[in-house]
Amino acid sequence: xxxxxxxxxxxxxxxxxxxxxxxxxxxxxxxxxxxxxxxxxxxxxxxxxxxxxxxxxxxxxxxxxxxxxxxxxxxxxxxxxxxxxxxxxxxxxxxxxxxxxxxxxxxxxxxxxxxxxxxxxxxxxxxxxxxxxxxxxxxxxxxxxxxxxxxxxxxxxxxxxxxxxxxxxxxxxxxxxxxxxxxxxxxxxxxxxxxxxxxxxxxxxxxxxxxxxxx
Amino acid sequence: xxxxxxxxxxxxxxxxxxxxxxxxxxxxxxxxxxxxxxxxxxxxxxxxxxxxxxxxxxxxxxxxxxxxxxxxxxxxxxxxxxxxxxxxxxxxxxxxxxxxxxxxxxxxxxxxxxxxxxxxxxxxxxxxxxxxxxxxxxxxxxxxxxxxxxxxxxxxxxxxxxxxxxxxxxxxxxxxxxxxxxxxxxxxxxxxxxxxxxxxxxxxxxxxxxxxxxx
DNA sequence: ACAGAAACTGACTACAAGTCAATATATAAA
DNA sequence: TTTATATATTGACTTGTAGTCAGTTTCTGT
Numbered sequence: 073x074x075x076x077x078x079x080x081x082x083x084x085x086x087x088x089x090x091x092x093x094x095x096x097x098x099x100x101x102x103x104x105x106x107x108x109x110x111x112x113x114x115x116x117x118x119x120x121x122x123x124x125x126x127x128x129x130x131x132x133x134x135x136x137x138x139x140x141x142x143x144x145x146x147x148x149x150x151x152x153x154x155x156x157x158x159x160x161x162x163x164x165x166x167x168x169x170x171x172x173x174x175x176x177x178x179x180x181x182x183x184x185x186x187x188x189x190x191x192x193x194x195x196x197x198x199x200x201x202x203x204x205x206x207x208x209x210x211x212x213x214x215x216x217x218x219x220x221x222x223x224x225x226x227x228x229x230x231x232x233x234x235x236x237x238x239x240x241x242x243x244x245x246x247x248x249x250x251x252x253x254x255x256x257x258x259x260x261x262x263x264x265x266x267x268x269x270x271x272x273x274x275x276x277x278x279x280x281x282x283x284x285x286x287x
Numbered sequence: 288x289x290x291x292x293x294x295x296x297x298x299x300x301x302x303x304x305x306x307x308x309x310x311x312x313x314x315x316x317x318x319x320x321x322x323x324x325x326x327x328x329x330x331x332x333x334x335x336x337x338x339x340x341x342x343x344x345x346x347x348x349x350x351x352x353x354x355x356x357x358x359x360x361x362x363x364x365x366x367x368x369x370x371x372x373x374x375x376x377x378x379x380x381x382x383x384x385x386x387x388x389x390x391x392x393x394x395x396x397x398x399x400x401x402x403x404x405x406x407x408x409x410x411x412x413x414x415x416x417x418x419x420x421x422x423x424x425x426x427x428x429x430x431x432x433x434x435x436x437x438x439x440x441x442x443x444x445x446x447x448x449x450x451x452x453x454x455x456x457x458x459x460x461x462x463x464x465x466x467x468x469x470x471x472x473x474x475x476x477x478x479x480x481x482x483x484x485x486x487x488x489x490x491x492x493x494x495x496x497x498x499x500x501x502x
Numbered sequence: 503a504c505a506g507a508a509a510c511t512g513a514c515t516a517c518a519a520g521t522c523a524a525t526a527t528a529t530a531a532a
Numbered sequence: 533t534t535t536a537t538a539t540a541t542t543g544a545c546t547t548g549t550a551g552t553c554a555g556t557t558t559c560t561g562t
Binding site: 075079107108109119120123128129 | 548549550551552553559560561
Binding site for chain 2: 539540541542543
């Protein structure tokens with residue numbers, strides 16, 4: 073039994089090592105200009121081995137995107153947790169976006185770029201495990217943001233926020249995510265997307281998206 | 288002289304025809320899944336001919352992006368012009384973004400996707416003609432938005448907007464453009480980008496970008 | 503020590519971007 | 533009208549890279 077566990081651990085470590093090598097090359101040269109041979113060389117494996125751990129080039133890039141999403145989530149959580157009251161927590165969300173882009177430009181780029189590649193989107197929409205992981209993260213993110221909003225709207229000291237509808241605010245973020253190209257392929261098919269993914273009426277999403285551009 | 292003019296006109300028409308064919312295939316199958324042979328067949332030319340009109344695949348896609356930017360600009364102008372006062376004109380900006388995404392999803396996608404491809408960005412940054420065209424459009428867009436803001440801030444009826452600093456608002460849009468991935472490649476290298484392109488301090492841009500996420 | 507499983511390799515295949523010598527067509531000159 | 537020159541077009545070819553797979557090496561249990 074110990075052996076099987078060790079084997080699994082080693083496999084995961086090798087996978088990580090390949091992702092590290094790939095990340096290095098991808099970030100330095102860009103997706104299109106990176107060859108699998110280069111990644112293989114950097115990882116000190118043959119190309120065939122890379123394909124034992126990842127279905128194809130896009131799948132490997134997806135792994136980097138997933139890691140990037142994790143980084144963003146951690147920053148978001150950290151900034152929200154830092155806030156002492158609702159208002160501060162909401163400011164934390166904005167701060168997190170900016171910190172993420174300034175401190176981890178390549179990883180944020182990876183998140184935004186993931187949706188470009190058909191195979192990545194396909195896997196996200198059709199592969200059960202990937203889909204579940206994605207939805208789980210998505211939900212954690214929503215809960216985090218919603219809790220900040222809830223606290224802000226219950227916060228007596230911030231009079232202007234107290235009157236704001238919680239669901240509207242959440243939708244603002246979801247709409248914002250779509251406009252920001254978030255990780256979604258289907259941002260463009262807004263009509264379909266609303267119903268399929270968020271199960272809300274497009275009009276409501278549009279209303280929410282308007283909110284994002286409010287100043 | 289008449290002949291030379293006709294030749295030029297025909298050349299432009301052929302170019303347009305190729306762009307139309309390419310647009311059809313790209314929008315139907317996506318950039319990666321489209322081959323130059325397919326485009327050539329749709330355009331009823333040989334592949335070699337396509338390369339007489341466009342340097343490469345990315346260059347052809349850039350032409351579609353440019354057309355898309357034109358469409359967006361027209362919608363933006365239309366919605367801003369529709370507004371009777373400053374407040375309505377500002378609302379027009381938001382409406383334009385949403386109309387554009389709902390009515391021309393593929394073209395908006397083309398705008399967002401252009402920055403992904405190295406050769407496209409390269410041409411935008413290094414080819415003098417492309418650069419000039421891009422900056423010209425950029426400026427027209429800025430003027431359009433700025434005029435709406437100016438009018439809004441001078442508008443006696445909208446008390447809340449009267450106090451807002453014009454430059455701050457403009458920067459909010461520029462920052463927003465960056466966050467939205469606009470058409471910019473260098474959105475990610477924020478520090479460099481601020482100084483090179485807009486000649487403003489990053490801190491100011493960040494302040495402006497915060498504004499975008501304000502609710 | 504051996505058999506079978508698992509991990510790994512790199513030469514090979516398939517496919518698509520981009521090239522270019524050859525060909526066809528249009529224009530100008532004689 | 534004929535010929536020469538310029539311009540437009542072609543598609544077979546070259547090149548580069550993603551992805552495969554038959555063969556080899558290494559590990560594990562008996």
